[in-house]
Amino acid sequence: MKKIIFSIFIFLMYCNINAQKISVFDETVVEKDNMEPAIPRPEQEKVAAKRLKDLEAKKGKKPNILIFLVDDLGWGDPGCYGGGIAIGAPTPNIDRLAREGKRFTSFYATPTCTPSRAALMTGRLPIRSGLTRPLLSGDKVTTNPWSVEVSEGKALAATGYKSALIGKWHIGEGENMLPHEVGFDYFYGLPAVQSDYSQFLVDREYADMYYNKEIHDKAFTMQPEGLIKGKKGGKREVGFPIKNLDDLREIEGRLKDESIKFIKENSGKGPFFLVHSFTGIHNDTYCGKEYIGKSPATMPVKDAFVQVDDIIGQIMKVLEETGELENTFVFFTSDNGANEDVFPDAGYQPWRGGKGTTWEGGVRVPGIAYWKGMIEPGQESNELIDLTDIYMVSLRLGGALNKLPNNLYFDGIDQTSFILAENGRSRRQCEFMWNNTDFCAVRWKDYKVHFKVFQTMAPRRNLDQTLLSNIGTAPWVFNLNVDPKEQASEGHRYFEWGMPAVISFQKRHIATMKKYPNTDIGLGF
Numbered sequence: 262m263k264k265i266i267f268s269i270f271i272f273l274m275y276c277n278i279n280a281q282k283i284s285v286f287d288e289t290v291v292e293k294d295n296m297e298p299a300i301p302r303p304e305q306e307k308v309a310a311k312r313l314k315d316l317e318a319k320k321g322k323k324p325n326i327l328i329f330l331v332d333d334l335g336w337g338d339p340g341c342y343g344g345g346i347a348i349g350a351p352t353p354n355i356d357r358l359a360r361e362g363k364r365f366t367s368f369y370a371t372p373t374c375t376p377s378r379a380a381l382m383t384g385r386l387p388i389r390s391g392l393t394r395p396l397l398s399g400d401k402v403t404t405n406p407w408s409v410e411v412s413e414g415k416a417l418a419a420t421g422y423k424s425a426l427i428g429k430w431h432i433g434e435g436e437n438m439l440p441h442e443v444g445f446d447y448f449y450g451l452p453a454v455q456s457d458y459s460q461f462l463v464d465r466e467y468a469d470m471y472y473n474k475e476i477h478d479k480a481f482t483m484q485p486e487g488l489i490k491g492k493k494g495g496k497r498e499v500g501f502p503i504k505n506l507d508d509l510r511e512i513e514g515r516l517k518d519e520s521i522k523f524i525k526e527n528s529g530k531g532p533f534f535l536v537h538s539f540t541g542i543h544n545d546t547y548c549g550k551e552y553i554g555k556s557p558a559t560m561p562v563k564d565a566f567v568q569v570d571d572i573i574g575q576i577m578k579v580l581e582e583t584g585e586l587e588n589t590f591v592f593f594t595s596d597n598g599a600n601e602d603v604f605p606d607a608g609y610q611p612w613r614g615g616k617g618t619t620w621e622g623g624v625r626v627p628g629i630a631y632w633k634g635m636i637e638p639g640q641e642s643n644e645l646i647d648l649t650d651i652y653m654v655s656l657r658l659g660g661a662l663n664k665l666p667n668n669l670y671f672d673g674i675d676q677t678s679f680i681l682a683e684n685g686r687s688r689r690q691c692e693f694m695w696n697n698t699d700f701c702a703v704r705w706k707d708y709k710v711h712f713k714v715f716q717t718m719a720p721r722r723n724l725d726q727t728l729l730s731n732i733g734t735a736p737w738v739f740n741l742n743v744d745p746k747e748q749a750s751e752g753h754r755y756f757e758w759g760m761p762a763v764i765s766f767q768k769r770h771i772a773t774m775k776k777y778p779n780t781d782i783g784l785g786f
């Protein structure tokens with residue numbers, strides 16, 4: 262009798278799962294109503310769960326989490342992605358992470374910095390949080406998104422983590438919007454972005470504002486004092502005044518020192534969560550004095566990237582010296598593609614477009630996972646994974662996934678088993694790509710389907726001189742295996758078989774926003 266009841270239960274479960282399928286190509290299961298449907302991978306999940314259990318038994322605590330986030334780094338900048346010495350800036354430390362970890366060739370961000378950082382910090386696409394475009398000097402929001410969102414720092418604090426964000430924040434600098442005000446234990450860095458400082462210091466580039474007294478006096482009321490620091494529950498303080506270009510050149514070094522200090526202070530204690538968020542290689546590029554001319558290219562942006570790589574090496578060395586290396590999950594990535602508009606301060610990618618677009622060049626970025634003894638070295642995968650997934654992985658490692666609220670929809674998928682199991686497979690079926698409040702594209706398997714397209718009206722002007730256009734009769738479709746630069750759409754001719762599936766995935770995605778409404782914080786365009 263028990264066997265019969267069990268068989269009926271399994272049959273009903275099977276029927277329920279299949280009832281949720283929206284296409285013959287839909288591989289996902291809805292595990293929870295407010296979570297993105299995911300592809301089940303039970304065998305690799307067993308492997309990941311055992312590894313984590315064994316490690317916690319050995320170490321006596323949850324693992325540390327360290328995220329390296331670079332600004333405006335292109336997919337093709339690191340050596341392990343075809344750049345490095347080939348384009349004038351060797352990256353031995355980043356390359357080592359890839360060589361001894363797992364490199365993702367289809368890792369996705371969003372087109373610009375604030376939305377990407379919001380995705381990483383909330384596990385939700387920016388269209389949901391309202392953080393849909395870069396926050397600019399003088400921007401005022403009508404609703405504090407952090408009154409709704411759950412930052413990684415806040416979520417992990419509930420399970421005993423000490424957390425810090427060191428470096429660029431750029432997800433709100435108004436009252437109660439800095440990291441130490443939204444759940445992190447400590448913040449030291451830039452509330453916004455490097456150019457917020459340099460525009461008041463580089464008179465040649467900003468001469469029309471700098472030397473026009475009427476404009477100058479009003480503009481300079483927005484000049485930031487310097488790097489800001491603060492502890493949870495405490496007030497904001499100026500951690501380092503920035504008054505000239507020499508001060509500007511010290512930023513990366515001071516951020517490095519703060520991250521090293523945080524690791525040493527928390528070594529041998531409970532678990533820690535650290536986001537080291539570089540200010541490079543965002544314009545205007547001013548590396549540390551000791552790195553000027555150090556790259557083979559002897560160009561400012563290349564010198565800056567050499568410094569970024571060197572700092573990664575120094576921080577990794579401290580993890581090893583403190584005995585924390587084997588208990589630290591490390592992830593390296595960028596917030597968006599290279600900003601071609603600021604050439605010659607630009608990074609590089611081999612794809613079409615750049616920062617500010619949903620072409621591959623704007624959203625496909627480096628992604629490397631490293632964890633000594635936990636991730637089998639030398640792995641590569643071209644399967645889908647993105648910034649929102651890293652939020653979910655962090656919470657899974659920290660034991661905080663079950664503490665997320667039920668009234669918010671989370672786009673991130675727990676990809677822990679993809680990362681930890683040798684030759685693990687992605688649990689993500691699609692990447693949904695937005696620009697500001699416009700739904701633009703879907704990537705499913707190796708197919709990229711555009712519903713709106715960016716038209717760049719001048720070379721290297723992805724941000725400053727583009728049009729976002731509706732498609733005509735058929736969506737633009739590219740098989741990225743044979744047309745990785747998205748040059749000639751073949752959707753009408755060769756993708757009729759797959760278009761209904763992609764449209765059904767898109768419709769389900771949009772429908773979640775009716776049940777779980779998006780937040781409008783008043784950013785306008």
